[in-house]
Amino acid sequence: DTGVSQNPRHKITKRGQNVTFRCDPISEHNRLYWYRQTLGQGPEFLTYFQNEAQLEKSRLLSDRFSAERPKGSFSTLEIQRTEQGDSAMYLCASATWAERGSLNPTDTQYFGPGTRLTVL
Amino acid sequence: SQKIEQNSEALNIQEGKTATLTCNYTNYSPAYLQWYRQDPGRGPVFLLLIRENEKEKRKERLKVTFDTTLKQSLFHITASQPADSATYLCALGGGAGFQKLVFGTGTRLLVSP
Numbered sequence: 041d042t043g044v045s046q047n048p049r050h051k052i053t054k055r056g057q058n059v060t061f062r063c064d065p066i067s068e069h070n071r072l073y074w075y076r077q078t079l080g081q082g083p084e085f086l087t088y089f090q091n092e093a094q095l096e097k098s099r100l101l102s103d104r105f106s107a108e109r110p111k112g113s114f115s116t117l118e119i120q121r122t123e124q125g126d127s128a129m130y131l132c133a134s135a136t137w138a139e140r141g142s143l144n145p146t147d148t149q150y151f152g153p154g155t156r157l158t159v160l
Numbered sequence: 161s162q163k164i165e166q167n168s169e170a171l172n173i174q175e176g177k178t179a180t181l182t183c184n185y186t187n188y189s190p191a192y193l194q195w196y197r198q199d200p201g202r203g204p205v206f207l208l209l210i211r212e213n214e215k216e217k218r219k220e221r222l223k224v225t226f227d228t229t230l231k232q233s234l235f236h237i238t239a240s241q242p243a244d245s246a247t248y249l250c251a252l253g254g255g256a257g258f259q260k261l262v263f264g265t266g267t268r269l270l271v272s273p
Contacts, residue, residue, distance in 0.1 A: 044203075073260070075263075080168075080265075081265055081266075082166075082249050082263040082264050082265040082266050083204065083249075083263045085260070085262070085263075088260060096260070129201075131203050131204075133203070146192055146194075146209055146253060146254065147253045147254075147260050147261045148194065148206050148209060149204075149206065149261060150206065151203030151204050151205070152203050153202055153203055154201070154202070154203050156201075
């Protein structure tokens, strides 16, 4: 399977613990996104990378959240000192963004299956 | 402020009918608009993209329209089937300073046999 993969698929943790999620994008994609989604809502943007550079973080993103993409391939999302309000589905997506020479680039994203986090 | 609105109430239709979902936006001038399908507990799946200079796009039983004057996109599924039941998300992208997608909250479609 050459799609986007995420691990783990489910994570249950106690409040105050740290958790880390991993995303492996489609190999030729240079962009990688993290989203959070709660029931009945659309994906809420958290942050995104182009290659290894983190280009944007949501202003709503707490300092407890950090993401890395050290070699421009896989990415990790860490949540420190988890709170019950962090319970959600965490989605990763990847895309190809033409950095030069593309007349009309689009940001068509391919999503992974998500990691469901439950904070007790 | 920028806003993308999709009907938060579920759309219930009978099998064989045409489903029409709406996406409205304000304070935004996207270069393109995309529709995604999301099944419960899974990530969204890309369906269709339509650019600002296109009025209509079709793919099999799907049709999307894009009216930049009304700031609205309509998503149609003809001859709907129970397997079409899912949440459908619209997403806007492109335009000055907006190189990444912004998603709406989605509309749930239920097709009954």
